[in-house]
Amino acid sequence: LEIPVTILNVNDNSPVFPQGNLTVVIPEDTKVNTVIVPREEVSASDADMDTVYCELITVTGTDGYFAIKGVNNPTIYLQKALDFEKFNMTTLVLYARDRPVGSSDPTNTATATINVHIEQADTKPPWFKPCSFVNTDNSICISSGYTGTVNIYELSTEPLRLQPGPLFAVDPDYLINEKIVYSVVGGNAEKIFSVDSDTGNLTMKRAATSLDSYSLQVMAAQINNIQKYAIASVEIKVVGKNNHPPYFEKNTYYGTVFVNLVPGSFVFQSGNLSAPLKITAADDDFINV
Incomplete structure (x- = not known):
């Protein structure tokens, strides 16, 4: 007696990531659209041979910087230019599920955590x-x-x-x-x-x-x-240097004048009637002047 037996594949396995937790280090000046986590490091497999659907979740405050290319076998890439002063590390969570989002069928899931560390780059002038x-x-x-x-x-x-x-x-x-x-x-x-x-x-x-x-x-x-x-x-x-007041070079000057001179006539030195009287002052702030 031959009894044919058909074994039905039941969805009883969850997706599995190659690593449940991984760390990547990227420079601050990494170009937009650069892949930071390649496909082979985050592609989940399913023993039930189901198609795996992925979704990337980022920490609040770093939304928009990272994204995935491809829903089934994704790569993670940089979507927005980094700034070390804004944040120098963040955590990404990659969700994998064996049914599409919104499906009413029983769904198995898995997660992989990606810790991203950002290295400061020489981007600014002095x-x-x-x-x-x-x-x-x-x-x-x-x-x-x-x-x-x-x-x-x-x-x-x-x-x-x-x-x-x-x-x-x-x-x-x-x-x-x-x-x-x-x-x-x-x-x-x-x-x-x-x-x-x-x-x-x-x-x-x-x-x-x-x-x-x-x-x-x-x-x-x-x-x-x-x-x-x-x-x-x-x-x-x-x-002009101005640490000292000016001063006369002599305390007293002596001169000689003649009677009946018109205004504007010279006053001569006492004892030297051929030399006009000179009254001079000095300032130690200007010793060479």
């Missing part, structure tokens, strides 16, 4: 400090410039004191913190000023000889990429 942010995501910070004064005819041997503080720039990609070098790129035609390439200290090479103002342009650039740079204005005003 910022002169202090500076003010000019956009809502605080990615651009502009310095209002620096001011200072020097005395005429005086060669300062110390770094110039500037307001609101020393000439100083930082790499806003703070984990990279690339070395910054300084140079004067404008406003220094007379070569009076010099900047230390390492520290940014502004010094004098020679004294100023006129009561002018100098509008210097100082550049701070990354040593590994001069195209990442910032420019700050430095306004230096030359002023």
Whole structure:
């Protein structure tokens, strides 16, 4: 007696991911549409030979940055440009089910957790400090410039004191913190000023000889990429030194005049009728004048 037996495939197995938990590390400057998790790492299989349908869930606050290509055998790709300052890690959850969404049939599911770590990239030029942010995501910070004064005819041997503080720039990609070098790129035609390439200290090479103002342009650039740079204005005003009051060189002057002279006639030195009387004053702020 032969009895044919037909074995029916019952949906009694859940989908299975190759890994239930995986971690990926991607640079901040990864290009949009780049695949960050390949298909072979997140393709779920089903022992019942059912078609597997996938759905990606992201953590609140990072919606829109990552997505899947393909519902059945997906890859995970970057959908929106990253910003390390906004977030540097997130968690994605990939759901797999053996029935389409909305199906009334019994459904088995599985999940895979993807931990995404973002590495800071060298994306920003230097910022002169202090500076003010000019956009809502605080990615651009502009310095209002620096001011200072020097005395005429005086060669300062110390770094110039500037307001609101020393000439100083930082790499806003703070984990990279690339070395910054300084140079004067404008406003220094007379070569009076010099900047230390390492520290940014502004010094004098020679004294100023006129009561002018100098509008210097100082550049701070990354040593590994001069195209990442910032420019700050430095306004230096030359002023007359005024630490001492003027004084007469003699306490008493003696002169001689003749009778019946017309107004405007000379007064002569006492004892030397051929030399006009000179009254002179001096000022220690101008010893060479």
